[in-house]
Structure formats: C-alpha cells, structure tokens
Amino acid sequence: MTELCPCHSGLNYSDCCEPFLTGKQHAPSPGKLMRSRYSAFVQKNVDYFIDTWHPECRPEEWRGVISSSFDNTQLLSLLVVEESFGSSANEGFVEFMVRLIENDAPARLMHERSRFLRVGERWYYIDGTKPQLGKHALCPCGSGKKYRKCCGQ
Secondary structure: OOOEOOOOOOOEHHHOOHHHHOOOOOOOOHHHHHHHHHHHHHOOOHHHHHHOEOHHHOHHHHHHHHHHHHHHEEEEEEEEEEEEEOOOOOEEEEEEEEEEEEOOOOOEEEEEEEEEEEEOOEEEEEEEEOOOOOOOOEOOOOOOOEHHHOOOO
8 A cells, every 4th residue: 555745745655755764865856855854744753854954053952842843733734835946056945835733723824935055965954934925915825815815814
C-alpha cells in the first residue's frame, strides 16, 4: 500500500519527501526543501528540521522549542504559492500558506515567504517574512476571493 506524502504534493511519500528525510538525497531545490521540512514537522523529526536550517541561525539552540511545538501544533494543509530565485543561483524563495491548529485554538493560517541559501550542493532555510497583501488583493490560494474574505480571516 502506498502512502501519500505529508507535504500535500499528491505524490507518494517514497517518491517525494522520504529520500530527503531518510538522508538518501538532499533536496535539490528550495521548494523541495520547504516541502520536506513541512513533512519533517508533521512527522516530529526534529533532527531533519535542524539539519536543514542554515548553520548561521544556530539551529541546535532551538531544538527544545521545536520539539515542544510538535505537541501543541497540528499542521492541516500546505499550499505552495510561488517558488523563485533571488539575486543569485544560490538564493531562493518559497511563498507558502499553512493552515494549522495551535494549543486547541481555532485553525489559523500562516503565510510566509521563506528564504533559502545554497551552500555547496545543499539548500538551507535561513529566514522568512510575512507577505504584505493589500486590502483588496486576491487570495494567493487561487480561490478568486479577496484575501481578507478567504485565507486572511
């Protein structure tokens, strides 16, 4: 029996994030790395999450915080809005939206534009920003509704 990947790609786990999470391969693009980090969070794989965070961020210092967040956070869905490259071939961006529940509160949306840097042959998450959408902007989820009436609620 095949298992769908937790990253909501629609692909089988073995053909999507599993090779990255098991260390058989490194994610070949910022988008693949972002999806595999989402899967790692779903699977409570703190080691992968830390291993794919840029070393300048001193991710090991965050191990306890990340591990404890696994218990209070349920990721419900992932939507990749856009993947793009930055000022060089070693910088990439992924804009995404994650619907999640934290501490039994109502579901909310996390919308981020993550930045990734390539060091050698490996991509690493470095930081992210919250995209600022105008009051009347269409929702990036593709619904055709205004953001504030859709995912921005």
